Amino acid sequence: MVLAMDVIASVLLSEVANRLIEVRPVSSGNFEYFQSTTEAAGKLMEALGDDTCHIIGLCGLRGSGKTALVKAVVGEQGNHYLIVFATVSIDPNIRRIQDEIADCLGFKLEESSEAGRSRRILSRLFSHKHVLVIFDDVLAKLEFEDVGIPYKGDHRGLKVLFTTRNQQVCTLMECDKEVALNPLSENDAWKLFRKHSGIDEENNESSSSLLNVAREVAIECKGLPGKIKDVGYSLKRKPIEEWEATLDSLRHSMALYQVALWL
Structure with missing residues (x-):
């Protein structure tokens, strides 16, 4: 595609x-x-x-x-x-x-x-x-x-x-x-994220939990290529604990941003 x-x-x-x-x-x-x-x-x-x-x-x-x-x-x-x-x-x-x-x-x-x-x-x-x-x-x-x-x-x-x-x-x-210039679609964002995170290299039965976290991380990048590349590259070959910590951080920062919009 x-x-x-x-x-x-x-x-x-x-x-x-x-x-x-x-x-x-x-x-x-x-x-x-x-x-x-x-x-x-x-x-x-x-x-x-x-x-x-x-x-x-x-x-x-x-x-x-x-x-x-x-x-x-x-x-x-x-x-x-x-x-x-x-x-x-x-x-x-x-x-x-x-x-x-x-x-x-x-x-x-x-x-x-x-x-x-x-x-x-x-x-x-x-x-x-x-x-x-x-x-x-x-x-x-x-x-x-x-x-x-x-x-x-x-x-x-x-x-x-x-x-x-x-x-x-x-x-x-x-x-x-x-x-x-609109954000990438969810599918395009996932393709770009996989490329820069190397997640495909670990795509096997034992890494299904990692793939689930990776998809959530990609979604939290909001379709922004710059963010997708930076986050993906920073998590390449990292343990799942770091992926989960990054996901929590992304969700927290987005929540703070949404609160700030109402202040």
């Missing part, structure tokens, strides 16, 4: 990529496509191929694989855009973001003021016909002009793609296209 999803994803991506133009790729690494990631990838590619779509938001929970998906989608297109990548996160540091943008564009910023640095970046961006700016982990509205990015429509060959955990950010950023 995973192989089938890879084939579907490859076809879906190649069909939309044929409508795009040319520049340098971002490495996609060993990204694994499942149903939810394939659906999100298709929508991202459709938005990238739409000339009227300038701002694209990818929204998903922490650990859902937003950054990895973006890099995979961009990496599988070949040379279609000049890629500019910057991480935003909590309390965005404008000067750091500007430095990351300038580094992607191949120059150093020497201006002392943020406004001067912004103008320099802006002029460089206008010298390129097709640019894709990727802002990773945007937690609040980011003013494009502050970092030197032209507002949508001012540079018709420029697109902005950002990732966020907060759907409201997509509204505040005036997205032309909002794409949701």
Whole structure:
């Protein structure tokens, strides 16, 4: 089934990529496509191929694989855009973001003021016909002009793609296209968990109790690929007592999270 999803994803991506133009790729690494990631990838590619779509938001929970998906989608297109990548996160540091943008564009910023640095970046961006700016982990509205990015429509060959955990950010950023990256299905989550925990190696009659605990642990990872991989790898070849302790810990942390939502 995973192989089938890879084939579907490859076809879906190649069909939309044929409508795009040319520049340098971002490495996609060993990204694994499942149903939810394939659906999100298709929508991202459709938005990238739409000339009227300038701002694209990818929204998903922490650990859902937003950054990895973006890099995979961009990496599988070949040379279609000049890629500019910057991480935003909590309390965005404008000067750091500007430095990351300038580094992607191949120059150093020497201006002392943020406004001067912004103008320099802006002029460089206008010298390129097709640019894709990727802002990773945007937690609040980011003013494009502050970092030197032209507002949508001012540079018709420029697109902005950002990732966020907060759907409201997509509204505040005036997205032309909002794409949701949903958690993995229970079946896909179990497949990924087995791969990283090595649970299949112990799949015999004497380990039925371990398999039962493993399934519960996988469920508590809530379909988040990052969490599934980390938890699975940490439990590989560990005794069942550690599996049970991890399951209790996951359930306890989720209970605390649900209580916090009501405070």
